[in-house]
Amino acid sequence: MDPASSPIERCANCQQELRLDRAAGLTYCSGCGTSLVPSLVAPPNEPPLAERSRRQLKFCFWSLFLLTPVAGVLVSSDPDWVKDLLPDFITEIVPLPLKVISTLGIGVLASSYCLVQLQDQDRSLAQVVSGTILMALGLLVGYFCIAFVGCGIIAVIVHAVGH
């Protein structure tokens, strides 16, 4: 909205000049209490940049955390699209297990990086790197526990169904 194009704004109800009310951030006319049109009151309350980037980081983390095992399973089935995706010399040289491990490794490191960035601390590059690696180890332990519990549950179900 161009301020020059709108002359003195007045309350539609009591014609009071609204400049001071707007400046005070009021959503109603201080003269008569009439609600002011929201779009004219102030720019919508956007979360501060830090808050938004935190949300994006959380989203990134959860996407990576959940998709990494899926990507690992996909790559381990060695589908053709992975071969198409990578240059020929890589698909020929790199053995499948290494491809799976590097997929998982990249996913885990990327999600750890998101976690490290989520912490409100100024860090040096070395701290970010070491924090990311430590976090990645933690995530691997987390994956292991999830897999362990998952296998345990499946074993219990299979056992229960078998009897």
Ligand SMILES: [Zn+2]
């Ligand atoms: Zn008014």
